[in-house]
Amino acid sequence: MKFLSSQQNLSGKTVLLRADLDAPREGNKILDDSRIKASVPTIKYLIDQGAKIVIVSKNGRPKGWQEEYTLKPIAEYIAKLLSKNFVSAKEYSDQYFNEVVFFEGDITKEGAVGEVKKLSQKNIVILENIRFYKQEEEASPVFAKQLSSLGEIFVNDAFAMMHRNEASVSLIPKYLPSFAGLNVEKELNALNKLLTLKADPFIVIIGGAKISDKVGAIKNLGKSAEHVLVGGGPANLFFLAQGFEIGESLCEKQELDVAKDLMRNYKQKLVLPVDVVVAKAKDHTQARVCKPDQVLKDEAILDIGPQTTLFFSKIVKASKKMVWNGPMGLFEEKQFSHGTMSLALIFAARCKGYAYGVVGGGDTLDALNKAKVLDQIDFVSTAGGATLDFLAGENLPGLKALE
Ligand code: ADP
Ligand code: MG
Numbered sequence: 001m002k003f004l005s006s007q008q009n010l011s012g013k014t015v016l017l018r019a020d021l022d023a024p025r026e027g028n029k030i031l032d033d034s035r036i037k038a039s040v041p042t043i044k045y046l047i048d049q050g051a052k053i054v055i056v057s058k059n060g061r062p063k064g065w066q067e068e069y070t071l072k073p074i075a076e077y078i079a080k081l082l083s084k085n086f087v088s089a090k091e092y093s094d095q096y097f098n099e100v101v102f103f104e105g106d107i108t109k110e111g112a113v114g115e116v117k118k119l120s121q122k123n124i125v126i127l128e129n130i131r132f133y134k135q136e137e138e139a140s141p142v143f144a145k146q147l148s149s150l151g152e153i154f155v156n157d158a159f160a161m162m163h164r165n166e167a168s169v170s171l172i173p174k175y176l177p178s179f180a181g182l183n184v185e186k187e188l189n190a191l192n193k194l195l196t197l198k199a200d201p202f203i204v205i206i207g208g209a210k211i212s213d214k215v216g217a218i219k220n221l222g223k224s225a226e227h228v229l230v231g232g233g234p235a236n237l238f239f240l241a242q243g244f245e246i247g248e249s250l251c252e253k254q255e256l257d258v259a260k261d262l263m264r265n266y267k268q269k270l271v272l273p274v275d276v277v278v279a280k281a282k283d284h285t286q287a288r289v290c291k292p293d294q295v296l297k298d299e300a301i302l303d304i305g306p307q308t309t310l311f312f313s314k315i316v317k318a319s320k321k322m323v324w325n326g327p328m329g330l331f332e333e334k335q336f337s338h339g340t341m342s343l344a345l346i347f348a349a350r351c352k353g354y355a356y357g358v359v360g361g362g363d364t365l366d367a368l369n370k371a372k373v374l375d376q377i378d379f380v381s382t383a384g385g386a387t388l389d390f391l392a393g394e395n396l397p398g399l400k401a402l403e
Pocket of ligand 2: 361362363
């Protein structure tokens with residue numbers, strides 16, 4: 001794989017950049033700008049190298065050409081971050097130079113490619129949401145070829161998209177010399193370090209809502225891990241698998257066989273809660289601590305209990321390598337946040353040179369942020385599914401294409 005960071009002769013070259021500018025929005029208001037901000041280093045690197053830039057990205061999950069998913073507010077935001085002016089291609093006139101131009105048109109229309117090319121000679125061009133085209137998710141080679149005609153070099157910096165077989169992710173490298181962007185390089189270095197660094201004990205912490213999307217990662221990491229600590233929905237599933245009453249707890253009941261299989265194959269490694277915080281399922285009142293097999297029918301398990309927190313903390317404190325995905329409980333509600341918050345503090349403290357710690361998952365990042373320790377973690381992966389698939393040892397189409 002070739003990396004952009006070792007490429008220094010881009011002056012005058014037109015680079016087609018697959019960036020990850022995805023952001024949750026409320027109308028034009030951007031609610032979380034972390035991915036947009038994370039794209040800036042690669043864009044600046046390209047600017048510094050004297051490259052001309054055409055940016056491709058998606059936002060949300062539009063069904064066709066849906067105005068509410070336009071990339072325009074994100075393009076405006078990028079312009080601001082780069083301290084450049086913003087103009088849409090419709091309103092463009094020749095006086096603009098070295099600014100951000102948003103191309104709202106359909107690049108498959110007659111003459112559009114030529115127009116984008118012309119704009120990109122003097123400005124940074126950002127194309128409209130690439131998921132507006134059904135050819136993107138269909139992974140259409142014709143569409144990928146059309147896209148590649150917009151640049152001379154392709155840079156993929158969208159690590160979070162690497163597990164998708166989509167035109168702008170995994171097909172463009174067929175047509176252009178291609179490089180991994182700075183973000184992708186950073187993610188690969190950190191995740192490879194997690195997989196290969198010889199540092200024992202290695203522990204895996206799993207929680208959150210679902211086990212189905214994490215089971216591949218648990219299995220692969222579980223091979224070399226000493227302990228797999230389990231909280232949240234996955235723990236509830238393991239309780240159910242042991243025949244315990246779990247009341248109305250969050251649980252993926254259809255994954256019961258997966259849990260049983262994991263219990264058979266990783267039995268000595270799985271560390272389940274020894275106590276839990278439960279409350280009435282309908283209104284979360286009458287919270288109490290009990291053993292996992294003492295949950296009542298009208299209750300729900302909403303956090304790990306104090307003994308478990310202590311027990312998990314001891315294991316974290318003795319570890320040399322750690323990875324965490326998924327909160328231990330319903331941390332959004334204060335009375336059920338203690339397990340997750342305590343673990344966050346101990347995990348972060350361990351990252352101060354005692355162990356190598358990696359975290360991933362949108363809600364896990366929220367929890368660590370709430371505990372004010374996110375900046376202390378050795379590596380924070382911002383990609384969800386792509387990170388899990390990578391840690392599961394799978395081949396990611398976007399990465400494979402760059403090789
Ligand atoms: P991530 O985004 O970090 O991958 P998930 O999306 O899998 O994590 O799950 C996070 C969600 O799971 C949080 O909203 C959290 O409140 C919820 N959760 C975790 N444990 C429980 C529980 N015992 N009961 C209800 N919700 C839970
Ligand atoms: Mg989540």
